[in-house]
Amino acid sequence: MLMPETFEGWFAARGWTIHPHQRAMLDRAGAPALLLIAPTGGGKTLAGFLPTLAEIAKDPVPGLHTLYISPLKALTADIGRNLRRPVEEMGLPIRIEDRTGDTTRTQRRRQRADPPHILLTTPESLALLLSYEDAPRIFAGLKRVIVDEIHALAESKRGDQLMLGLSRLSSLCPGLRRVGLSATVEDPPALARFLARHPDPCEILTADPGPAPDIAMLDTGAAPPWAGGGGRYAIPAVLDQIARHRTTLIFHNTRAQAELFFRDLWLANEDALPVAIHHGSLSREAREKVEQAMAAGALRAVVCTGSLDLGIDWGDVDLVIQVGAPKNVKRLVQRIGRANHRYNAPSKALLVPANRFEVVECVAALQAVRENDLDGEARGPGPGDVLCQHILATAAAGPFEADALFAEITTAGPYAGLTRARFDACLDFAATGGYALRAYDRWQRLKRQPDGRWALRDPRAAQAIRMNLGTIVEEEKLKVRLKPARGGAALGEIEEAFAATLTPGDSFLIGGQVVRYEGLREMVVEVSRSPGREPKIAVFAGTKFATSTRLSDRILTMFRAPDWPDLPAHTAEWLAMQRDVSRLPERDRLLVETFPHEGRQHLCIYGFAGRNAQQTLGLLVTQRMEAAELAPLGFVSTDYATLIWGLDEVTAPQDLMDSNGLRTAFDEWLAGNAVMKRTFRTSAVIAGLIERNLPGRRKTGRQATFSSDILYDTLMKYDPGHLLLEITREEAMKGLVDFGRIEAMLARVRGRIDHVRRPRVTPLAAPLFLEAGRIPVQGAAEQRLIDAAAERLMAEAGLA
Amino acid sequence: MTAHAFTLSGAPLSALPTGALYWAEAGVLAVADLHLGKAERLARRGGALLPPYDTAETLTRLEAEIARCAPRTIVCLGDSFDDDAAARALPPGAEDRLLRLMAGRRWVWIAGNHDPGPVTLPGTHLAEWREGPLTFRHIAQPGETAEISGHYHPKARLSLGGRRIARPCFLADAARVILPAFGAYTGGLATDAPVLDALMGQEAIAILTGARAVPLPMRPAQGPTPRPLRGDGG
Structure with a gap:
């Protein structure tokens, strides 16, 4: 496609020249799928939109032409502003609107009736649009879809959901072309396969990366x-x-x-x-x-x-x-x-x-x-929970044929390898719950109609399904407000689990100010300003990333050097001290230290497997300690080590760390563990088993909800082969549980474990004592602590 | 398995770790809020299809408790069924199990707000039941004494050095006992909820369920709770 003259003029008037990759995007405008990899500031978004602007300028028919999808609501608004300027200045008859969770109801209704030429939206809003019965009409005539920041979307289930949505769109709009815009990534072909309609080819365009940083x-x-x-x-x-x-x-x-x-x-x-x-x-x-x-x-x-x-x-x-x-x-x-x-x-x-x-x-x-040595963990196949949600959402839009839906889903990159058996299991879950006990035959969610198509038994269920769309499952959060007497201003939100640990009088930081916790009222955390006081606690969770395998390996390789001229003297000395007092971790061995500290026995495992895997290792090892009656009390993990404390000394850590034992422990542990339950909860919400607690819909009095933990325990006991447990196990190999990295570490170490006993904390273990995110072990030691605390509290209250 | 023993209006009672209340002297076992058939009711309404095992799980626990205590009388303190339809059409097998449990015992069904009364099942159906000094009813009534009730599903939260525990619990003071829900899929109401605060006296205790029954003050002592177990919690 040629650049229209109006555009050339507009560029020239600004003294701009079109970048080669922008030109290349125009040249290949007809390709079924294109992936553009360009650095920030390279005019990436304009490159994505140029073919759209040129096409509409040439043939301005009403109706949706291009759908732009971004991971951020704020980004859609920003892009809208940036795009409207050239459109207005060039006098193009193009209507651009955005549609996100913030868009008003009236505006949304109007968009469904009369779509703009370019609609800017998010993966969640797209899933919602596709769940409406009139989706075929809304998207009729759609020519292009642009996925911005696709490298970020591909890292989460939002990307899987989006690709399922695009598979639907491609069925509704034959000939739909896809464009992905990405920052620098380590494996562009993998991202291209993720984006393209399987098995369409996807050309990769790479812009000049610019000078080295x-x-x-x-x-x-x-x-x-x-x-x-x-x-x-x-x-x-x-x-x-x-x-x-x-x-x-x-x-x-x-x-x-x-x-x-x-x-x-x-x-x-x-x-x-x-x-x-x-x-x-x-x-x-x-x-x-x-x-x-x-x-x-x-x-x-x-x-x-x-x-x-x-x-x-x-x-x-x-x-x-x-x-x-x-x-x-x-x-x-x-x-x-x-x-x-x-x-x-x-x-x-x-x-x-x-x-x-x-x-x-x-x-x-x-x-x-x-060295431009980028890291990244390979992306597994599309997860089952997202697929279950997609099936329900499809049913919300109207009856479907199983064969056709299966064929459509396998055109989505992440689901290209989906087996029919897995699809049928997910469909059965959506329809009947998928239980071994066929209890809900009368109350199935989806029923097969006489014509063989699947449809909602109760059409009113569509509303509940729509409310539950999306793959982001956040922890429960509570609003933080200044007490009404002091202005009542909203300061932000904190995780409910963090709020639950607060006692009136505790102080913490939010928005740069120290506040004093006054109490919880109607699910709002009330605080007062507490200037000049040191915050007692400042630990509310944010995202915690795990150090990548590649970076961990680099560190372990550095440790092998006899000295470290690249490191500042203070750090080199510290490592030398660790080497002197104990030893440094090595890539193909596993260092385990034991030492007493403040009346507790400690065990430190330097697995360098990343925060999540180290956390899982802590859970597994403490479980084995519990079985061996070593009274573990808790542990904390960082990206490189796990520190466990308990009442008794561990004299033979090798016995806790043998790989067969850990694998067996992992299988058993699936039964009753907090992180597994969190993994289950996330999948159960996405798959539609549990309704998410939407803001404003929270029960204040007696909760009508029950904990997902109970559902997990019930399934483990009565239906251990259930699909959602299978999905939970798959999720457990990555993400929060990341057992896959423990397996890789154990395979590398092959039993070469070095146990070092020291009389006090070692240099490398010291930082772990100040880490947040300590996890208690809910074993025999906990009952001992409850008993002790209960006795003390009763005595204090004069009730004993 | 350790129960917590206490007295109400002279009647010696045991709060069992499962959430059931046993009055050995009179041979009475009380359980509250079984909510049998809850998963089925949600499915019927077109909502999520929860694992259909809650009724079986609740009955298994009830059977175990009855086998252990061998009570002469069972009193169910209301909301035994999640709704009338659930009482009429229990999951397959559940009704037989209930009937076997009822054989040879006195069984008192107190009406709850979910189930005005499971009319098709045998047993005595009452709005409330008096036995000796005690009155058994579904919802606690302010000003009453010697009262045993359910309805609220009380749940205690305990913070131990940052470690947070939430457990279904009994609430007990000189005038009444409120039982935790015995049913499998039941949520809970925090013990600091205004309605519970208004019902229970200053000296009220919460008895946690779990591995054993653990009594605690229902309201923590004034001022910040000391944190003696530093370093052991998340």
């Missing part, structure tokens, strides 16, 4: 602390950098760390530079305020989390600071790309290790970035 470790002049996270020691050096740049983004790995850092940054900010904080726990108003101030160039720095990883063009960012270990080289490279959106200028980034171990990880990550 200018990246280094921030020189703070001082050594990072021995332990802990957050990098607050580096605040003077960070302030200095802020002062020397236009706009700095300061990324943190967790919200809690961002909060602590921001507070101290503010206290040290003597020149009163305008700085702000942005993360997913803050109220929407607070986040929007920051986003607007940034877009207006009014801020010198924003302390943030993954909430600013994607999308929105922040204009003048000229420095990215990553505080804390980057965990994953690919994401680090993508974050670095946030700096300097001007094409062909190097992005500038600084790494701030939060503690000495992270110094090692940062140095390893810097090497990887320089």
Whole structure:
């Protein structure tokens, strides 16, 4: 396709030239699938839209022409603004609208009746649109679909859901063309297979990646602390950098760390530079305020989390600071790309290790970035829970034929290898619950009609199915508000599990201020301001990424060196001390240390398997300890080690770590474990077994809901072969449980376990004592603790 | 398996770890809120198809408790069935199991708000039942004494050094006992809910169910709870 003259004129008037990859997108506009890989600032989105604009400009018929899908609601609004400008300036007769969870009901109804030329939306809103009976009419005539930030979507179930949605769209709109826009990834062909309609080919276009980034470790002049996270020691050096740049983004790995850092940054900010904080726990108003101030160039720095990883063009960012270990080289490279959106200028980034171990990880990550050695875990086949949801959503749109739906689903990249038996099992689950006891024959959700098609038994169920669409299952969150007497302003949200640990009088940080917990009223956490007080707790969860296998391997390789000239002296000395006192972990061996500390016996396992797998290892090993009556009390895991404490010393850790024993333990453990139950809950919500608790629909009085744990226990007891348990086991090999990485580690180690006994905490184990996210072991030791606490509380209350 | 023994209006009672209440002297076993047929009711309404094993699970637990205590009388404190339709059409086998349990015993069905009364099953159907000094009813009535009831599904939360435990529990004071729900798929109402707070006296205790029955003050002592078990919780 040629670029229309109006466009050439518009580009020329701005002194712009079209990038080669933008031209290439136009040249290949007719391809059934195209994947464009381009750095941030490369005009990627415009490249995606140029063929659409050209086609509509040439032949402006009414109706939907292009669907644009982005992972972020905010991004759709931003893209809408950026796109309307050239359209208006060129005088093109093109209507552009967005549709997200925030779109008003009236607006949505109108969009269904009279769709715009270009509709900007999210995977969830698309799934919803497709579940309506009039989906064929809404999408009639659709020519192109553009999936933005597809590298991010492909990392989660949202991507699987989207690809199932596209399989439906391709059936509704024969000839539909797909375009994926991606940041740099390690395996472009895999992403292309994910995107394309199977078995269509998908051409990959790669834009010039631009100059290599200018990246280094921030020189703070001082050594990072021995332990802990957050990098607050580096605040003077960070302030200095802020002062020397236009706009700095300061990324943190967790919200809690961002909060602590921001507070101290503010206290040290003597020149009163305008700085702000942005993360997913803050109220929407607070986040929007920051986003607007940034877009207006009014801020010198924003302390943030993954909430600013994607999308929105922040204009003048000229420095990215990553505080804390980057965990994953690919994401680090993508974050670095946030700096300097001007094409062909190097992005500038600084790494701030939060503690000495992270110094090692940062140095390893810097090497990887320089060698462009990106990491990424291979993507497995599409998960079963998402498939179950898709079947229900399809039924909500109207009756379907099983054969046709199966054929359609196997055109989705992630489900290209789906077996008919698996599909039938998912269909049976959606229809009858899929139980060994065929209890619901009368009350099936889907029934086979005389014509052989499947349909909802009760059409009213469509509403419930629509309410439950989506693959993001969040932890229950509670709103945090100042007490009405003190203004009642909404500050943000915290996880319910965190709220449950608070006692009136406790203080914590949110939005950069210390607040005092006053109490819980009508499911709202009421707080008062508590200026000047040190927060007692600042631990509310945020996303925790696991360090990638590739980066972990690099670190272990570094440990083998006789000395470490690349490391700062303080860190090299620390490693030398560990080598002296105990030994350093090695790639093909497993180091296990035991030592007493503060009246508890400790066991530290250096598996370097990433946070989630180390967590699972902790659960398995403590379970075996429980069986061996070693009275484990709890454990904590980081990306490189698991620390377990208990009442008794472990004298033969080898016995706990043998791989057959662990595999058996894993199978048994599926029966009663908290992380498994969380995995089950997520899958049960996605698959439609449990309705999600929507905001505003929460029961206040007696809960009509029951815990998903009870369903899990019941299924394990009465129906262990049930589909959802099978899906839960599959999910357990990755994600939160990540047993796959434990297996890989054990296979590498092959029984070579080094047990080191020490009289006190070792240098490498020390940081683990300050880690958040301690997990209790619910065994015999817990009953002992309950008894002791009950006795004490009864005595205090004078009731004993 | 350890029960918690206490007295109400002179009657010695045992709160059993399963959530049942046993009055050995009179040979009376009380259970509350069985909610038999709950999964089926949700399915009938076109909602989620929950594992259809809740009725079997609840009956298994009830059988075990009856085998252990060998009571002469069983009193079900209401909401025994999730609704009338559930009482009329129990899952296959469930009715036989119930009838076997009822054979040779006095069985009292108290009417609940979900089930005005399972008319098709044998046993005595009452709005409330008096035995000795005690009155058994579904919903506790303010101002009454010597009262045993269910309905609220009380659930206690306990925070131990950051470790959080939530368990179904009994609530007991000098005037009444409120039983936890005995049924498998039942949610809970936190013990600090205003309605429970208003019903229960200052000295009320919560008796946790679980491996054994553990009594605690229903309301923690004033001021921040001490955290003696630092480092053991999440």
